[in-house]
Amino acid sequence: MIAYTLRRFLALAPMMLLMTFLVFLGLELTPGDAVSFIAGPEAMANMDGSQLAALRESLGLDDPFLARYFRWLGGVLRGDFGYSLTSGVPIARIVAERLPATLELSAAALLVSTLLGSALGLASALNRGKALDQALTVAGMIGVSVPEFFFGLVSILVFSIELKWLPVGGRTRPEYLGLWDRLPHLVLPALVLGVSMTAGVMRYARASMLDALGKDFMRTARSKGLPEARVDLVHGFRAALAPIAVLIGFRLPMLIGGSVVIEQIFQWPGVGSEFLAAVRGQNYPLVMTIALLSVLAVLAASFLVDLATAALDPRVKLS
Amino acid sequence: MPERRARAGRSRLDGKLDRIREAEEAGLLEHARGSRALRKMLGNRLSLLGLAVFSAIVLSALLAPWICRYDPQKIDLRSVLRPPSAAHLFGTDKLGRDIFSRVLHGGRISILVGLGSALGAAAIGILLGSYGGYKGGPADRAFLRLSEVFMAFPQIILVLLLVSIVGQSVSNLVLIFVATGWGSIYRMTRARMLSIREEEYVQALRAFGLPDLLICYKHMLPNALGPIMVNITLSTAMFILQEAALSFLGLGVPLEIATWGNILNAANDINVLARYWWIWLPVGSVISLFVLSVNFIGDGLRDSADPSQLG
Numbered sequence: 150m151i152a153y154t155l156r157r158f159l160a161l162a163p164m165m166l167l168m169t170f171l172v173f174l175g176l177e178l179t180p181g182d183a184v185s186f187i188a189g190p191e192a193m194a195n196m197d198g199s200q201l202a203a204l205r206e207s208l209g210l211d212d213p214f215l216a217r218y219f220r221w222l223g224g225v226l227r228g229d230f231g232y233s234l235t236s237g238v239p240i241a242r243i244v245a246e247r248l249p250a251t252l253e254l255s256a257a258a259l260l261v262s263t264l265l266g267s268a269l270g271l272a273s274a275l276n277r278g279k280a281l282d283q284a285l286t287v288a289g290m291i292g293v294s295v296p297e298f299f300f301g302l303v304s305i306l307v308f309s310i311e312l313k314w315l316p317v318g319g320r321t322r323p324e325y326l327g328l329w330d331r332l333p334h335l336v337l338p339a340l341v342l343g344v345s346m347t348a349g350v351m352r353y354a355r356a357s358m359l360d361a362l363g364k365d366f367m368r369t370a371r372s373k374g375l376p377e378a379r380v381d382l383v384h385g386f387r388a389a390l391a392p393i394a395v396l397i398g399f400r401l402p403m404l405i406g407g408s409v410v411i412e413q414i415f416q417w418p419g420v421g422s423e424f425l426a427a428v429r430g431q432n433y434p435l436v437m438t439i440a441l442l443s444v445l446a447v448l449a450a451s452f453l454v455d456l457a458t459a460a461l462d463p464r465v466k467l468s
Numbered sequence: 469m470p471e472r473r474a475r476a477g478r479s480r481l482d483g484k485l486d487r488i489r490e491a492e493e494a495g496l497l498e499h500a501r502g503s504r505a506l507r508k509m510l511g512n513r514l515s516l517l518g519l520a521v522f523s524a525i526v527l528s529a530l531l532a533p534w535i536c537r538y539d540p541q542k543i544d545l546r547s548v549l550r551p552p553s554a555a556h557l558f559g560t561d562k563l564g565r566d567i568f569s570r571v572l573h574g575g576r577i578s579i580l581v582g583l584g585s586a587l588g589a590a591a592i593g594i595l596l597g598s599y600g601g602y603k604g605g606p607a608d609r610a611f612l613r614l615s616e617v618f619m620a621f622p623q624i625i626l627v628l629l630l631v632s633i634v635g636q637s638v639s640n641l642v643l644i645f646v647a648t649g650w651g652s653i654y655r656m657t658r659a660r661m662l663s664i665r666e667e668e669y670v671q672a673l674r675a676f677g678l679p680d681l682l683i684c685y686k687h688m689l690p691n692a693l694g695p696i697m698v699n700i701t702l703s704t705a706m707f708i709l710q711e712a713a714l715s716f717l718g719l720g721v722p723l724e725i726a727t728w729g730n731i732l733n734a735a736n737d738i739n740v741l742a743r744y745w746w747i748w749l750p751v752g753s754v755i756s757l758f759v760l761s762v763n764f765i766g767d768g769l770r771d772s773a774d775p776s777q778l779g
Contacts, residue, residue: 167617179633278479287514290767294705294760296712299752302735310742317738406624410713424625428632428719440629444621 153459161452165445169225172441173218179433230438235430240438243423250320251419254342254412255404257335261343262350263397267390269347270354274389275381277359285351292348297407301341301414308337318416338415342407346400353396354389361388391461398454405443508772515768521761525754529575538566540573540726552746559746561734571751574726577638578755581721582708585645590700592646593653598692600654601661602684612658615651623648627710628719636722641714645707653699660692694773701766705759712755728755 212220224230230240273285309317315337361367362385370380409421416422420439427435510516528535538556544564552559558567600608618626630644664670665688673683708728714720715729716736723730728751735741735748 164616164620167613168620171617175629175633278481290763291756291760294709294763295756296709296716296752296759298713298716299732299756302732302741302748302752306741306745402622405622409624409628410717413717424628425717425719428628431632433632436629436632440621440625443625447620447622 150459154456157452157455161448165448168441168444168448169222170218172437173221176221176433176437177214177217179437180431225441231434233427233435234432235427235435240435243435244420244439244442247418247420247423250417251408251412251421253331253335254338254408254417254419257339258342258346258404258407259397259400261339262346262400265343266347266350267354270351271358271382271386271389273351273355274358274362282355285355289348289351292345295345297341297345298410298414300345301338301411304337304341305414318414320418338411338417341415342404342411345407346403349400349403350396353392357392358385358389361385364388395454395458398450398457401450402447405446506772508768512768512771514764518761518764518768521757522765525575525758525761526579529572529579532569532572532576536566536569536572538569540565540570541724542566549744549747558750559744561731561744561747562740567731567747567750570726570731571728571754574728574731574751575754575758577721577725578708578711578728579758581638581642581645581711581727582704585642585649585707586700586704588642588646589649589703590653590696592650593655594657594689594696596650597654597657598661598689599681599684601658602665602688603680608658611654615654618648618651619655621648624710624713627714631714631719636719638721638725641711641720645710649703649707652703653696656699657692657696660695661688664688664691695770698766698770698773701762701769705762705766708755708759708762 228241230244232239233243236243269285273282276282305317308315316334318334320331320334362381366388367380367385370384371377375384405421408417408419409424411417412419412421413425424436424439426432427439542565544560546564547556547560548564549562550556550560550564556566556568558571561567561570596611600611621629626648627644630647631640634640634644661684670683670688673687678687711720711727712729712732715727716732718733718736720729721727723733731751732748732755735752740747
C-alpha cells in the first residue's frame, strides 16, 4: 500500500506542478501590472516613476522568467497569492472568507445527491426492466437535460415566490449567524445543486447494484434461507456501495462547476460568485488563483479516490 | 418460491424475445434489410421521439425568418411586457420585442454554437486520437498529457477563465468550447484505436505494406466510429447547456445577439422572475426539451452501436 501510495503521488506531483506553471504563465500573459499585483494598493498610491522602477528592481520583476516563477510558487506554498486587482485585498483573505459558504453548500448538495442517487439507483436495480426502472431512467435523462440554472429559477418561483416557504436568496439574515438560522437559506440551493447531480449517481448506483446482484454470494445468501429484503439490502447493497463511494470523489468537478452557477442564482456569498465577479471585472490574479485552487482540489480528490479504491480492492494496486 | 422468482426475474425483454420466436416459428418474419444499427435505433421509442422533437426544433429555427412575423431585434415600446396572445405567441419582453421570434432566431445561434463546437472538438480529437492511438510516439504522449491538463479543470471554470482572457463573441465561444472539449473525444478515439490495432486485419494490411495513414484513417477509423458518434451527440447537448449557462450569467454570447441563454438572462431580475414568467419559462423549456431530445438520440445511438450496453 505504501509503495502504491508513493507511485500515485509521483504521478500527481508533476501534474500539480505543471498546473501551477500554466497558471503563472497565464498571470504573466494577461494584462495588469505585476507591481500593483504584488505591492498592494496603499504602497502604489504614494510613488512616482523612479520609485516604481526601484520597486520593480527590488521585487525582482526584471529577473528571468523562471526565477519569478519559483518566487511566486514559494509564495503560493506559504498561502500568499498576491492581491486582488479591484479591491486590493489579499487574495488569500478573500478566498478564506468565501470558502466556508461554498463548503457548506457543497457538503449539503453532496449529501442530497448521494442519499437520493443511491436510493433511486437501488430501487431501479431491484426493479430492473419494470415500469419503475424505466420511469427512473427517463427521469434521470430529464435530470441531466434541464439546465441547472433553469431548474433553480423554477424552484425559486415555486417555493420562494409563490408558496413563500423559503427565502429567495442569500445565506443569512443580518441578525442571525448560527447554522440553525441559516438552514432555510441553505435548503433550496442545496436541493437544486444536489438534485441536478443525482442523475449521475443514480445511473452509477444502478449499474453497481446490478453487478452485485449477479454475484455468487447473493445466491449463497438466498440458499441460506435469508429473507429477500435482507439479501438485497444487506448483502447486495453493501457490496455495491464501494464503487458508489468512489463516485463521491469524482463528483467534485461537477460540484465546483455547479456551485458557480447556483451561487449566482441564489446570491450565495461563496467562492463561485466571487469567481464570476472576478471574470466580469477581468481581475486576472483572482480568476487565476481560484482556477488554480479548483484544479488542485480536483487533482487531490482523484488521488484520494485512487487510494480509497486500492484500500477497498487490493487488485487495483497491481495494475 | 423458485417458480415465483423465475417469473419475477422475467423482464420486458424476455417477453419480447418470446414474441419474436413465436413469429419466427409461424413464418411471419421477413428477412431484415438495411443497416442493423439504423433499424435498432428506429425501434427505440424514446429516441424516435427525440428525433421528432429535435427535427421540429431545428427546422423551426432554420425556417425562423419565414415563420416569424416580427423581427427579433425590433424594439416596440408601445407593446412592452405583453403576456402571450394570438399576436405574440410567447408575449413580448421589456423592450417590446416578440419573444417567440427571439426564441426561434436564438435557436439558430445556440444550436450553431453547440453543434459547431461538438464537430470542431470531434474533428481535432479524431484526427489526433486515431493516429496517436495507432502509432504512439512522443507527439501522442504530449497530446495525452495536454488533454489531461484540460480535463483536470472543472469545465466551466476553465471556460470562464478563457472567456475572461479572450473576450466574448460567438466565434470565441466556439473556439473555447473546442479547446476545452477535444480532450475527451481524443482519449476515446485513442483508446478504441489501441485495441483495434491488435486485430489481425491490421497486421495483414501492414504486411501488405500499405501506408500508415491509409491503414489508420481508411481501414481502422470506421470501426472505431460507433462510440465516437455517441460522444459527439452527447457533447452537442453539453455545449448547448454550457452556452445557455454562460449567456445566462452574461458571460457567453454578447447580449445584443439573441440566443437561448441570452433570452434567459432577463430572469436574473427577480421582478421578471416573479411577474413575467413568459419571458423566461418558455425558452427554458425549449432548451430543456432540445437537450433532452439530443440525449434520447444519443442513448438510442449508444444502444445500436454497442449492444453490450443494453439494460
